[in-house]
Amino acid sequence: MKQTICSQCRRTYPLNDTIEAFGVIFCDPCGRARFAKMSDIEIASANVVKRIDPTVCGRCRADFGDYELATIDGTPICESCAFMLRRPFPLKLKIAAAILAIVVAGTYARNFRFIYGYFQYKSAIRAIERGDFDRAASAYESAARNVPENARFDQSAKLYRGVALYRQKRMKEAIPFLKAGLIAEAPENQRTLAAVIEMCQMLDAFDKKDYDQFLNSARSLENIDRNDPLGAISVASALAAKYAQTGEERFKTDALERIARAKKLLPSTAMPKDQLEAFEDRILHRIDTREIIDPEEYLKRYPAGRPRRERSSNARSSEGPIPKSGSRSDSKGI
Ligand SMILES: [Zn+2]
Ligand SMILES: [Zn+2]
Numbered sequence: 080m081k082q083t084i085c086s087q088c089r090r091t092y093p094l095n096d097t098i099e100a101f102g103v104i105f106c107d108p109c110g111r112a113r114f115a116k117m118s119d120i121e122i123a124s125a126n127v128v129k130r131i132d133p134t135v136c137g138r139c140r141a142d143f144g145d146y147e148l149a150t151i152d153g154t155p156i157c158e159s160c161a162f163m164l165r166r167p168f169p170l171k172l173k174i175a176a177a178i179l180a181i182v183v184a185g186t187y188a189r190n191f192r193f194i195y196g197y198f199q200y201k202s203a204i205r206a207i208e209r210g211d212f213d214r215a216a217s218a219y220e221s222a223a224r225n226v227p228e229n230a231r232f233d234q235s236a237k238l239y240r241g242v243a244l245y246r247q248k249r250m251k252e253a254i255p256f257l258k259a260g261l262i263a264e265a266p267e268n269q270r271t272l273a274a275v276i277e278m279c280q281m282l283d284a285f286d287k288k289d290y291d292q293f294l295n296s297a298r299s300l301e302n303i304d305r306n307d308p309l310g311a312i313s314v315a316s317a318l319a320a321k322y323a324q325t326g327e328e329r330f331k332t333d334a335l336e337r338i339a340r341a342k343k344l345l346p347s348t349a350m351p352k353d354q355l356e357a358f359e360d361r362i363l364h365r366i367d368t369r370e371i372i373d374p375e376e377y378l379k380r381y382p383a384g385r386p387r388r389e390r391s392s393n394a395r396s397s398e399g400p401i402p403k404s405g406s407r408s409d410s411k412g413i
Contacts, residue, residue, distance in 0.1 A: 080142045081132045085109050094132035100125040136160055199225065200232065207239070216240035234260055238272075245275065250283040274303050274349070281313060285373075285413045290320040309350035311341035312358050316413055319365040331366055338362060360385055374413060 081094040087109035097104050105113060117125070131137070133147040137154035148155035203218035219236035226232055238260025244253035254276060261272045277300040284292035294317035301310030315337035322330035338359055346352040361377050364370075364385055372380075 080135055080144070083130065087113070093135075094130050095135060097130050099128040099130055102126070104130070131155065138163075203235070203239070212239050212243040212246060216243050234262065242275075245279055248282070250279040250286070254279050254283070270303055274300055274307075274309070277303065278313075281317070282413060285320070288371075290317065290324055293317045293320060306344060307347045307349055308341040308344040308355055309347060311337050311344065312350060312355060312362070315341060316358065316362050316365075319362045320371050323365050323369040323371050326369065334362065334366060 082091050083094050083097050083104055084091055085097065085106035086103035087105060090106065092106045097106055098110055099105070100110065100113075114125075131153070133150070133155045134143045134145060135141070135155060136143070136148060136157035138156055138160040141157050143157065148157055149161070150156065151161065199218045199222035203215045203222065206212070206215035206218055216236055216239035219232055219239055223229070223232035223236050237256045241253045241256030241258075241260050244250075244256060257272065257276045257279060261269065261276065277296050280296040281293055281300065284290070284296055294314070297310070297313040297317040301314050304310060315334045318330045318334035318337060321327070322334060341350075341355060342359070346355060350358070360381075361374060364372075364377065364381075
């Protein structure tokens with residue numbers, strides 16, 4: 080095995096555990112420290128070269144001391160590995176070549192993993208900025224594989240996988256990912272994320288027509304932030320569903336009370352005014368008809384909004400103006 084000295088910390092390392100960048104030798108920790116602070120452009124200009132020890136087999140990792148091995152596609156390979164790889168059957172050869180490619184890529188990745196991890200991290204950040212959470216999750220997953228000691232990558236991977244699934248309305252699948260991601264979130268984001276998880280649970284319950292669970296989750300959501308109209312209107316929606324299902328007046332009374340409460344609160348980012356009004360329309364429809372339909376179906380039936388004369392439910396609800404049709408594109412609320 081050949082050894083080399085890191086240009087930064089001056090410690091001695093096996094050659095295979097070092098890289099060359101900017102024309103000098105870096106060990107893994109020093110390279111990591113240096114690359115973490117660099118921009119993408121700087122990294123691209125670093126001319127990173129993985130240093131390969133010709134005395135260690137790239138396949139079985141056997142150490143041949145001072146003896147330099149012959150190479151296959153740039154990878155030092157010992158005699159017995161070469162024999163394995165050169166078996167005369169074309170199919171086996173192909174398989175062997177494929178295995179070698181994986182092994183070599185593995186060697187490469189092991190040494191370059193922190194750089195890959197860093198690239199993936201950068202890529203994830205860009206994806207988040209674009210709102211491409213699916214891509215962000217994949218990039219973080221890849222970063223987590225390359226740099227498993229950075230738990231943050233894995234937690235972020237789970238969080239954004241959860242967000243991506245949530246956006247695809249795959250609520251049930253999203254919940255465990257979001258919960259795993261929640262642990263790692265900064266305290267200031269905990270509440271928002273907890274609300275997203277409750278919303279997932281609510282939407283999942285709605286899909287399953289489990290209106291008791293729907294109501295429970297809506298109440299939990301309301302308790303996360305009692306000043307956000309999202310909570311009150313969600314409880315109203317769930318109560319209206321319970322009314323539609325059972326015909327019990329108390330659910331209707333409570334639902335109308337919650338609508339009035341939601342309208343007294345200041346609109347929020349999660350529940351802006353136009354969405355609140357559209358949401359209210361759908362809840363009143365649910366109460367009036369005792370039919371439970373999802374927002375897509377509602378929009379299909381009433382593309383320009385439900386005519387006011389069809390409403391019978393509630394005097395209080397007619398205080399607000401009928402929302403413009405343009406504001407009805409929302410399908411968030413149920
Ligand atoms: Zn070093
Ligand atoms: Zn070997």
